[in-house]
Amino acid sequence: MKYLALLYDNEGSGPNPGTPEFGEMMAAYQAAGEVFEKDKVFVAGEALQPTNTATSIKVRNGKTETMDGPFAETKEQLGGFYMFECENIDAAIKYASLIPAAKTGTIEIRPIMDLSDLG
Amino acid sequence: MSQFPNKQQDLAHHTAKAVDNLVREEWGKLLALLISQLKDFQLAEDALQDAIESALIHWQRNGLPRSPPAWLLQTARRKAIDRIRRTASFNSKSDQIASQISMSHELSELIKLDATEVALDKAPAIRDERLRLIFTCCHPAIEAKSRTALTLRTLGGLSTAEIARAFLDAENTMAQRLVRAKKKIKQAGIPYSVPEGNQIPERLQAVLEVLYLIFNAGYFSTHGSAQLRVNLSDEAIRLSKILLKLMPDIPEIEGLLALMLLHDSRRLARFDSAGDMISLKDQDRNIWDSNKIASGLKVLHTAFERKKPGPYQIQAAISAIHAQAKSHKSTDWKEIVGLYDELYRFLPNPVIALNRIVANSYYQGPDIALDQMKALEEKLQNYQPFFAAKADLLHRSGKIDAAEVTYIRAIDLSDEDTTRLFLQKKLGRMLRQN
Incomplete structure (x- = not known):
């Protein structure tokens, strides 16, 4: 099954680039990434620019409305994602808990819908 | 013809x-x-x-x-x-x-x-796959109340209507809850397997929690149980025995089973003929079920020999001291206070601290206990048992007016009729005596 792991964390609470703490965080992400590669569960994964770069759009009556900012104001913001291909939710939980953001924020795991199951 | x-x-x-x-x-x-x-x-x-x-x-x-x-x-x-x-x-x-x-x-x-x-x-001979089923039903990815309902439905074989009655829900609501849970199992890929490695402790904890919840749902309700085909406390004990059979040698499962048996030994003594609750202090110890006490003590003894204490074993040990005491007065309160200290190391929460203080009031007296209670007041300001306990302590230390005010606060906070009635009777008795 495929799972999307959404990384929610308090923006700006992380270490600044150039500090030793930042180096440690990057090393931790790299170490997790190596496990994902080694176990062949990594499908995709990216970090996102902060929410002040976010734009939300909706189309109503054929008209596109564009707004500055994220869809919802929340305490923790979406900061990145991983997609895993693994056997079941227990495996997804195991890999998601290796993501460093799990220690400071929350990781939401969502199964990817298999469209061939519909109907 | x-x-x-x-x-x-x-x-x-x-x-x-x-x-x-x-x-x-x-x-x-x-x-x-x-x-x-x-x-x-x-x-x-x-x-x-x-x-x-x-x-x-x-x-x-x-x-x-x-x-x-x-x-x-x-x-x-x-x-x-x-x-x-x-x-x-x-x-x-x-x-x-x-x-x-x-x-x-x-x-x-x-x-x-x-x-x-x-x-x-x-x-x-039918292969026993129930261990996998228990772990799936109690998976922490399933909503907490649904875990309990699903366990009763799939392992216990209770009907949806029976589960709804036990939890005071509409049958339709319960049916939808069960359908949602089963859908989540399928769509989220919750596995049908026994967990491995470092996931075992968290997952076993979740299973034990569900079993204890089922037990308590039976233990604390006077309503409904007569309409149920099965008593939920009996059902929890039955399921715990199955779990222990499938996963032998795990002391916390034994601890939980012992705790249930020891608590359950007081079933007949806990309510009077009118169905009102009787406190431990006033229970007729002659009608405690000696067979259940004996089997509870036996299971607990086996657990302790494994030398891996845990919260269920300690709670069972506390219950065991009560079960063996001839009277409320001659209970070994010092030992109970010590066990609460140990329990608090596993579960450092204000409710355990409150129980320790109440036990201590029978060891060091109500005045010292009242003093210790002050530290909890803020954290438990909406917790009915806190005020019920405090009122009792005030009464015992002769502060009748303060006790009355505190009893009324506890009564206001009760959301269950049985508890409310129990407290009202205590208050009435106190006022008549003074």
């Missing part, structure tokens, strides 16, 4: 009862095995239900088969094949080719399975 319908009715009644008993005993085991073969919770449950309905008709006509569980299993499997075929032919009318292919794969596996087990009568 006149007797014939009666005989027929007798037989029907007899068969219905046999099926009912069998369902209670074997449901969890049969369902667990069916789920592992069908890989689908809902399909397994529907097929087993179909098989039970068939049993009512067939057994009435032909008598009980040699191995009723094996008969039910094979029939359920065939019912599942029918159901898959029906869905497949329905789907072929639309363009769902992909799902049809996966259906037919499932189907051929099942048919193979059915063919290999034709000689069921010769091998009636």
Whole structure:
């Protein structure tokens, strides 16, 4: 099954680039990434620019409305994602808990819908 | 001719009862095995239900088969094949080719399975897959209340209506809850397996929590239990014994089982003839169930020999001291206070701290206990048991006016009639005496 792991964390609470703490965080992400590669569960994964770069759009009556900012104001913001291909939710939980953001924020795991199951 | 319908009715009644008993005993085991073969919770449950309905008709006509569980299993499997075929032919009318292919794969596996087990009568032993089922139903990815409901439905074989009554829910609400939980199992890929490695402690904890919740739902309710076919406390004890059989040598499972048995030994003493609660202090210890106490102590002893203490074992140890005390007064309160200290190391929360203080009030006296309570006041400002305990301490230390105010606060905070009545009676008694 495929799972999307959404990384929610308090923006700006992380270490600044150039500090030793930042180096440690990057090393931790790299170490997790190596496990994902080694176990062949990594499908995709990216970090996102902060929410002040976010734009939300909706189309109503054929008209596109564009707004500055994220869809919802929340305490923790979406900061990145991983997609895993693994056997079941227990495996997804195991890999998601290796993501460093799990220690400071929350990781939401969502199964990817298999469209061939519909109907 | 006149007797014939009666005989027929007798037989029907007899068969219905046999099926009912069998369902209670074997449901969890049969369902667990069916789920592992069908890989689908809902399909397994529907097929087993179909098989039970068939049993009512067939057994009435032909008598009980040699191995009723094996008969039910094979029939359920065939019912599942029918159901898959029906869905497949329905789907072929639309363009769902992909799902049809996966259906037919499932189907051929099942048919193979059915063919290999034709000689069921010769091998009636049914593989026990219930451990996997317990861990799936109690998976922390499922909403907390649904875990309990799902466990009662799938392992306990309680009907949706019975579970709804036990939790004071509408049957429809409970049915939807169960459907949602089963959908989540399927869609989120919650595995049908026993966890491994470092996931075991968290997952076992979740299972024990569910069992204890089921126990308490039976233990703390006076309502409803009479309408239930099974007592939930008995059911929790039964399920814990099954878990222990499947996962022997784990001291916290033994601890939980001991805790339930020891608590449950006081069942008859906890309510008066009017159905009102009686506190531990005022219970008639002669009607405590000595058999349950003995088996509780035995299980606890085995657990302690493993030298891996945990919160359920410690709570059972506290209950064991009460169970062995001749009276409330001669109870070894010093030992109980010490056990609460140990429990607090595992579960550092204000409720445990409150229980420790109450125990200490019988060891060091109510004044010292009242003093210790001040530290908890803020954290437990809306917690009814805190005010009930405080009122009792105030009463015992002679501060009647303050006790009255505190009793009223506790009564206001009670959301259950039994508790409210219990506190009102205590308050009334206090005011009459002073």
